[in-house]
Amino acid sequence: MSLAIQPEKIDEFMELARKMEVEATILGTFTDTGKFHIRYGERTIACLDMEFLHEGVPQMKLTAKWVPPRNPEPDISEPADYGRALKAMFSRLNICSKESVVRQYDHEVQGGSVVKPLVGAANDGPSDAAVVRPVLESCEGVVVANGICPRYSDIDAYHMAACAIDEAVRNAVAVGGSLERLAGLDNFCWCDPVQSEKTPDGHYKLAQLVRANLALYDYTRIYGVPCISGKDSMKNDYQIGDTKISIPPTLLFSVIGRIEDVRKAVTMDAKRAGDLVYVLGETKRELGGSEWYAMHGAVGNDVPKVDAARAKVLYTALSMAIRQGIVASCHDCSDGGLAVALAETAFSGGLGMSVDLAAVPASGIARDDEMLFSESQSRFVVTVQPEKKAAFEAALAGSPSACVGTVTADGLFRVKGLRGSMILEEKIADLKEAWQRTLRF
């Protein structure tokens, strides 16, 4: 690293560096010549005008052309065995447990971890976000969360970016964060978007970049989550012979926020048999770019869209409810949809769950698989103690929310379908096994 030191303090600085065994050398001085002058000994290596250095690169003029893709509309028949379908979903790389990776990182160093990446009855449930207490003498804390969903770029990078931002924000809210004090970081991982012989689809790729930035502007403004830092990596393309592989346009959106009192934080695992299960947020037929479609080799077109104004009302109400201590568990609903979020809540708590899909707040849903696997944004699975039912429902009165079932002691995950019959009944141990086996090493 390089530092600027006042001349009268240089001796003190060099003595400190010597004591701390840090190699330090004096490279140069600031001047008022207006030149950036580099020498090797007496020989000049470079001498540039500062103005050229700062303003010398000509502004690029590039063409972007947005032509929305039309993907074939998949024709997937409803699964005959929902238990098998859910287990297949749980074993997919984007959904399965990442425990073997997480454990290889020290996630407790400095002694302030409050919500760890692995939570629940057996310390292995998938946490939505991290909460840390950076100052050990205080109960104030910091929430850190992420959102990423590159698959949606196959349909529209605008909605990919919007969903990534929404996912990061709702993960933060899920553990007890709030929109009041939340800042974002936009991390772009992109393919070369400049039209050239090597990139004949540059106009389309640049349009994807423009659209992602439009979403970044729109959604960070509505949520009031300013980007305080970011990073980009813009040439993630690989060529071998005539084959070129470009990564999907990807925005990893991270948020960091303040939590007034970490003792109010909640985790995603179901806590007690008898607790009520709620689904917050509306489920729509939004399976475009979903894990469910991907499992069937399809992309589709109905990409999830974020209604941020509505989501903001929900997030504010949920933050308040968590602060009031009336939420037993809260889990973000993302890849794999409701089926995955509900079952994760159950098995992470070592408990069963019975739910009725007919009770889920929804619109435009005709089939059980659409309800279970749609990836509509701004949704949560929450469990609430029966004695706190009235308080919770009052707190969430302004948002779509419904009690869809109960946490049970029998270790079974049971789902009643839209037509009133039981469509799924699996042991939580079997679902968890399907979720853990893929990356268990």
Place this chain on the structure above:
Amino acid sequence: MPKIVKSIVLTGNGTNCEREMAHACRLAGSDEVDIVYIHEILNGEKRLDDYHFLNLPGGFLDGDDLGSAKAGANRIVHAKVRGSGEPLRDELLRFINNGKLILGVCNGFQLMVKLGILPAFDGEYFKQTVTLSFNDSGRFEDRWVWLAVNEKSPCVFTKGLKKIYLPVRHGEGKFMAKSAPILKRLHRQDQVVARYCTEKSDKPTLEYPANPNGAVDAIAGICNETGRLYGMMPHPEAYTHYTNHPRWTREDLPEEGMGLAIFKNAIRFIRSDEFEQHPVRIQEAG
């Protein structure tokens, strides 16, 4: 007038748990707690002699070059203090011979073992007889473990403790002795202080992941013959508050974390008369 207890937490060159170690010392009642860079010691600005309780925290001393804490141990064995020219090992030996306390956690335990100040049979310091090698799993792991405490051990840090739940976070924590007789003597003299067990049983276990690294005889922590020097792989400073516990949102837990007892025992011992009655007090070196 109660005695003013002074604790030093050594840091620098890759240590990363000094803040929570210092916090634990403060919570445990140490009147003064200084986080000190090893460079300040080597520069002669700070002296171990001015403290009662030396804390060696976790981290990656000197990048764990040559094996965990090995390069760091070589530095302490060979470096001289600027000004006085006294070898640092003499300053450390004087600290030990004056009956003062040392707690090494994780990388700090690795350091103590590689310095040869644990187990130090017959008070022979700076001779390595045991080691902490690569985990059987072949990788770094962060997980919580149960420890059964040997109540017959002379260890002053674990008095009154039976069983504790703490996180391990290491890649090199597999305890091994140089020879069978050394291992046998460790057991015979009750210098084996803590062993990995399960929540249900106090019996030491070799089963992964309850025994997270494959440690021989499930050994997680050992002390010297006086019980005043103690090293352990799990992190007591990482469980001082109930929100450190991985299941605090679903279990009724006391406000204070289980790890704090180890620091409280240390401070209590330093305040006691027993602290001054050091049986092997030797004349000051140099």
